[in-house]
Amino acid sequence: MAETEGAVVGHVAFSPVIVDSSEDTQGYILAPLGVKPDYQKRRIGSTLIESGKQRLSAMGVDILFVYGDPEYYSRLGFSVDAAECYIPPYRLEYPFGWQAMVLGERDWRISSAKIACVGSLCDPRLW
Numbered sequence: 001m002a003e004t005e006g007a008v009v010g011h012v013a014f015s016p017v018i019v020d021s022s023e024d025t026q027g028y029i030l031a032p033l034g035v036k037p038d039y040q041k042r043r044i045g046s047t048l049i050e051s052g053k054q055r056l057s058a059m060g061v062d063i064l065f066v067y068g069d070p071e072y073y074s075r076l077g078f079s080v081d082a083a084e085c086y087i088p089p090y091r092l093e094y095p096f097g098w099q100a101m102v103l104g105e106r107d108w109r110i111s112s113a114k115i116a117c118v119g120s121l122c123d124p125r126l127w
């Protein structure tokens, strides 16, 4: 959470995903992210993502997924290319929004692997 003067002005959540592959890949997904309208464009969203990314890297997470606007997330290190081998849990309304960022040093590009997410994201309307 991002707080100012005791009030929450931004929030991000990261949850683990199951990567169905023979590789032992540890993945997470970023969702949701929100910053209160009056506080947007002050780098609060970027800072929340960056600090989460550092924590996940320290935990040994290999890859971080996101489903969102590439115009925003590409500035923060996500790319469509990094996600192309990973099949999202549901059919996407906006396939161009499926992105990932490799956090570890290994090249996690594999032939293809299905992603499963936590229960709260298991709603096709979110995808």
Ligand SMILES: CC(C)(COP(=O)(O)OP(=O)(O)OC[C@H]1O[C@@H](n2cnc3c(N)ncnc32)[C@H](O)[C@@H]1OP(=O)(O)O)[C@@H](O)C(=O)NCCC(=O)NCCS
Pocket (backbone or CB within 6 Å): 032, 033, 034, 035, 036, 039, 040, 041, 042, 043, 044, 045, 046, 047, 067, 068, 069, 071, 072, 075
């Ligand atoms: C998207 C959102 C989280 C961005 O948070 P923020 O704190 O305003 O973002 P930042 O200030 O860190 O922005 C970083 C950069 O991205 C740009 N940016 C911000 N929102 C953007 C958007 N929606 N699309 C494209 N670029 C955006 C900023 O202009 C800034 O550019 P700069 O580095 O050239 O100055 C915020 O606008 C929001 O809560 N929107 C509504 C909810 C939402 O859409 N969440 C994302 C769901 S996937």
